[in-house]
Ligand SMILES: Nc1ncnc2c1ncn2[C@@H]1O[C@H](COP(=O)(O)OP(=O)(O)OP(=O)(O)O)[C@@H](O)[C@H]1O
């Protein structure tokens with residue numbers, strides 16, 4: 001590149017380079033000062049396997065003060081490098097990722113000083129807690145790649161959770177609950193599709209309305225019926241864990257990914273299916289064409305509206321499954337607004353993940369991790385107020401993702417109704 | 422394939438866009454469709470491509486009547502179309518765009534299920550593109566992402582896309598409007614090789630030179646009717662007269678310029694492009710009142726960014742812009758317009774017009790808040806309508822009324838709406854980018870006259886055009902732009918050869934530099 005081409009962008013790049021470098025260094029200073037110098041002495045122990053595991057991995061012990069100090073120093077050096085050198089985008093992301101990772105390690109050392117924190121337990125609950133978010137994000141992905149904005153993920157989760165709980169309680173059959181929960185999400189999606197595609201209603205407004213509708217409907221039914229018939233209609237069984245033979249015994253990975261209930265397996269199955277189909281099959285190419293340039297798709301004989309209907313409803317089925325997890329995959333009984341904003345987090349994960357399934361899972365896992373951490377910390381007992389802890393998952397998702405994800409671009413026709421002329 | 426259109430009639434409400442049109446396209450023929458703006462050429466082609474259903478008449482292929490409910494039917498019958506706004510998915514690769522809808526899928530002999538999943542066979546898609554591009558000299562990289570390709574190459578992708586669908590007849594609607602002269606020549610070579618393979622081409626153009634260069638047969642349409650069939654050997658004057666129905670002066674008369682004070686002074690201007698590179702690089706130029714400065718250059722050498730920066734649509738990274746004595750570097754667009762700047766943007770649909778607004782509303786877009794269009798906070802709709810009616814008549818915008826959405830106008834008539842708006846008020850400075858793109862020759866004559874009149878009225882005029890004819894017709898001074906800078910200023914007496922050399926010279930430097 002000639003010098004001339006660097007001049008104009010120079011001002012902006014320098015600003016950004018400086019800002020990123022300072023952020024890195026600040027993270028380092030926090031590691032060093034907050035968790036290191038002002039931290040506790042002793043060692044922090046991290047459990048690497050669960051009780052009763054067939055292959056036992058020894059615990060990891062780290063000096064509770066020394067680790068943050070070293071981590072902080074590394075981050076500060078990285079920050080300085082970031083300011084001085086013009087790094088490639090990949091390297092930039094790596095340095096930012098490293099600093100965030102080191103911050104996390106420092107934080108954990110500080111929180112677990114003198115105690116034992118089960119790292120495997122933390123990761124295990126990360127995986128399960130992110131299930132509804134991953135499924136919600138997949139649902140969003142299916143819709144938005146075809147050009148329909150889906151704000152109604154929250155409502156689909158909620159309705160799925162309600163119907164799954166009631167159906168599983170009434171029939172005593174978990175599979176009936178799983179299926180009906182998924183169908184309930186599909187039903188709400190069908191409403192979204194009909195209004196958005198056939199009646200060209202604004203998709204954002206429509207999604208919000210459907211969420212309010214789902215919340216109102218399930219809330220009303222809960223108050224009027226479930227409270228009275230709690231024992232017959234809102235005490236569903238819960239799916240038991242099923243450990244995958246052999247794979248479940250692998251240290252660390254085993255307990256996290258291969259020792260859970262059917263929802264986790266379905267989630268990752270769906271994830272890989274959607275990713276593979278979207279980017280490697282004829283179906284996926286056509287879906288993406290519809291979401292990017294529907295007129296071009298139509299002129300080569302792709303049926304735009306049919307594709308959109310199909311994808312929106314498919315997405316609803318997936319989100320409904322995520323809803324079912326909230327009841328019959330985890331706590332059992334339905335509670336009012338049990339989805340507690342997970343649908344919106346899923347939407348954010350989708351965007352942060354650049355509208356790709358794998359990216360969305362990354363973002364969803366960040367949330368799941370922060371959520372799990374928040375839970376563990378409140379058990380370990382830290383001086384952080386519990387309200388702040390509850391905020392952690394949301395704040396962490398925004399911060400991490402904002403730091404690591406650059407500019408994202410939605411499918412070009414996302415949210416734009418297609419009207420045949 | 423022998424294609425005949427018999428008595429095609431298409432009405433939009435009371436307007437008859439096509440009035441019993443007959444057209445006969447023989448196999449291996451390059452057929453030029455000529456006609457004024459709004460004559461009904463695009464409409465006719467849209468009927469042929471299944472986008473509009475004709476009210477009367479028939480399409481006959483090899484003696485058999487056919488009817489198309491949608492483009493899919495037309496494609497199946499062997500008709501391909503290259504639209505003015507390309508039908509390509511910008512984020513897809515060339516191979517993906519070409520095979521969309523007819524994707525090759527992998528068949529795995531021992532895994533029947535996998536075949537049914539429709540796994541994309543990217544290797545075969547790539548090979549298909551390569552084969553077609555080799556056979557017809559359509560040079561493109563199958564793995565390039567379409568949005569990163571220059572328009573000329575995108576057009577080639579469109580042609581390959583049609584060929585991959587076995588098109589026997591290829592329709593091109595004003596294909597050269599967005600091309601550089603070099604790209605135009607390449608396109609013509611491609612059309613010739615298609616012709617050699619027995620395919621036919623119908624193409625629409627306003628440029629007589631192109632008709633004479635490639636067409637075998639010319640059909641002229643005026644006000645929805647076929648008025649004449651001509652051989653391509655017809656002279657400019659004959660073709661022009663057939664189109665417009667009167668004699669057209671192909672070169673406006675203008676007196677010598679009387680340059681006055683400097684009205685636009687650009688000094689050391691540097692502007693970034695969308696990708697963060699430098700589009701305009703230490704650019705300096707002065708335009709005086711009473712003169713027309715033409716910026717000649719191959720498209721994509723910073724002209725677009727220069728104009729956008731002058732209008733406050735794109736930030737200046739360095740340098741100053743002074744208009745009528747005021748330093749307007751980095752000023753917002755409204756301030757620039759208030760300083761008496763008229764602006765004809767390069768892309769009429771994205772930057773010049775609001776498609777769903779009426780013609781009257783579009784004509785008042787930048788002056789709606791001034792008398793006589795408004796009184797206090799209220800718009801005066803009657804004034805809006807009256808003035809619109811006057812401008813429509815003056816600029817010969819072909820429309821039924823001033824109250825129709827501007828997007829229903831033909832391409833050339835949309836351009837006239839912008840010109841009417843920008844040329845109807847007194848300005849200190851007129852910045853016009855490709856001002857006559859898509860206009861018929863009669864309208865070009867008129868617009869050129871108006872631009873010269875603006876000059877004689879004391880305005881400074883800056884014309885950006887990739888059309889050398891236009892530069893020669895208008896400019897009092899020609900500035901050649903290359904790689905974001907002015908690389909030479911010449912009087913209008915400069916020869917085409919010298920100008921061409923200047924324009925391409927910079928291009929020859931670049932690879933040599935890279936190689937050394
Ligand atoms: N969708 C539409 N609705 C109403 N009127 C239309 C529509 N499309 C075209 N027209 C009208 O039909 C007439 C013919 O338009 P057409 O686009 O075919 O012209 P054209 O010959 O291609 O002109 P140009 O050279 O300017 O592109 C014009 O008067 C135009 O306003």
Ligand SMILES: [Mg+2]
Nearest residue numbers: 462463831832
């Ligand atoms: Mg046209």
